[in-house]
Amino acid sequence: MKVELFIPCFIDQLFPATAFNTVKLLEKAGCKVSYNPAQTCCGQPAFNAGFWDDAKEVGSKFLSDFSEDSVIVSPSASCTGMVKNYYNDLFTNTAVHNKCRAIQGNIYELSDFLVNILEFDYFGAELDGKAVYHDSCAGLRECKIKDEPRQLLSKVLGLELIDLKDGETCCGFGGTFAVKFDGISTAMAQQKVNNALDAGAEYIISTDSSCLMHMQGYIDKNNLPIQTMHIADVLALGWGNV
Numbered sequence: 001m002k003v004e005l006f007i008p009c010f011i012d013q014l015f016p017a018t019a020f021n022t023v024k025l026l027e028k029a030g031c032k033v034s035y036n037p038a039q040t041c042c043g044q045p046a047f048n049a050g051f052w053d054d055a056k057e058v059g060s061k062f063l064s065d066f067s068e069d070s071v072i073v074s075p076s077a078s079c080t081g082m083v084k085n086y087y088n089d090l091f092t093n094t095a096v097h098n099k100c101r102a103i104q105g106n107i108y109e110l111s112d113f114l115v116n117i118l119e120f121d122y123f124g125a126e127l128d129g130k131a132v133y134h135d136s137c138a139g140l141r142e143c144k145i146k147d148e149p150r151q152l153l154s155k156v157l158g159l160e161l162i163d164l165k166d167g168e169t170c171c172g173f174g175g176t177f178a179v180k181f182d183g184i185s186t187a188m189a190q191q192k193v194n195n196a197l198d199a200g201a202e203y204i205i206s207t208d209s210s211c212l213m214h215m216q217g218y219i220d221k222n223n224l225p226i227q228t229m230h231i232a233d234v235l236a237l238g239w240g241n242v
Contacts, residue, residue, distance in 0.1 A: 001118070002032045004066055006074040006107070008209075009041040015209045021236035022075040022110060028240065029120040031073075039065045044082040047090070049176050056090045063091070068102035073113045075232045077207045080109040081142025109139065111207060111231060115148040126157040126238035131203035131229075132164035132196045134215075139207045140168060149207060149231055156234060165195040173214035189218040197226055204228045 003026060007019045026033050043058035062083070066072055074080045084104050091100040114120050133153060139145050153161050172188025193215055196204050204226060206212055212228035219226055 001030065001071065002034065003113075004070045004072045005033050005035045006039065006042075006066065006072050006076075006079070007035070008074065008076045008079040010079075011075060011209050014213065015230065018075055018209060018230045018232050021230075021232045021240065022073075024236055024240040025110070025114070025123060025232060026073060028123060029114060029118050031118075034070075036065050042079045042082045043090075044079060044086075045176070047082065047086055052090065059087060059090050060096065063096050063099055063103060066103055068099045068106070070106065071113075071117075072103065072107040073110055074107065075110045075207070075230065076209065077109045077136050077139035077143045077145065078210060080107055081138040083107050085142050109143045109145060109207060111148040111152055112143060112145050115151055121152050122155045123235045124157075124239050125155075125235045127203070127234055128158035129202040130160045130162055130200055131205050131234075132162055132167070132199055132201040134164065134171060134192065134204050134206040134211060135168050136206055136208040136211045137170050137174075145207070149205075152231065152235060153205060157238070159234075162199050162201060164199055164201070166191070171211045171215055173210050185214070186218065189215050193218055193224060193226065197224065202226060203234075205231055205234055207231055 011018050023033050040061060041058050042062050043055035046058060047055035084107060087100050087104060091097060108117060133149055135146060150161060153159060170188060171192045172185040177185060204215060209230055212230060216228040
């Protein structure tokens with residue numbers, strides 16, 4: 001299957017290894033991957049901050065950067081959810097209405113695509129230790145994924161996936177929420193990390209680098225014995241990780 005790769009600006013700038021690992025996973029699953037280097041942002045930061053005109057401008061570029069006839073895959077539930085759900089507010093009954101609807105129907109978060117479209121869940125990955133899976137708000141509520149990441153992680157040799165208390169509670173990042181309400185945001189990260197530690201986890205794994213960065217910041221500041229990892233990086237361990 002031919003797929004177009006959407007790498008969010010967040011991953012492009014801060015976690016490029018996750019992008020490269022996503023390519024390796026897709027290729028191992030039998031896909032031919034194409035990447036348009038002109039792509040930038042989906043417009044979510046501006047949209048969430050209330051600057052809808054700016055978000056529409058950025059979103060219009062996104063729609064021109066991708067094909068309406070191709071499958072689009074992204075290692076981010078947050079950005080995938082933005083396109084699938086909130087582009088309705090920006091582009092309904094506009095000149096790009098039909099193209100927008102086509103792209104919305106063809107874009108997938110990585111774990112959703114691997115499990116539900118390709119039906120491919122074993123990569124030969126290895127990671128010794130105990131981990132909890134963090135359901136990002138976007139993954140759970142906007143992309144409707146819950147079992148898919150867990151299915152993929154259950155096939156990782158040496159990894160024991162354990163339950164996380166209040167696993168469906170937000171980690172506190174929320175984009176600009178972490179800036180405007182830093183005290184609340186930090187307390188939410190603290191609760192999430194402490195629940196993972198109480199469960200005996202050595203790793204917190206998720207589909208969203210923004211959530212992981214937020215929790216890792218709290219972990220680093222407090223020198224805690226736990227590490228965050230993107231699911232793409234976990235699945236590439238032992239055979240194809242950067």
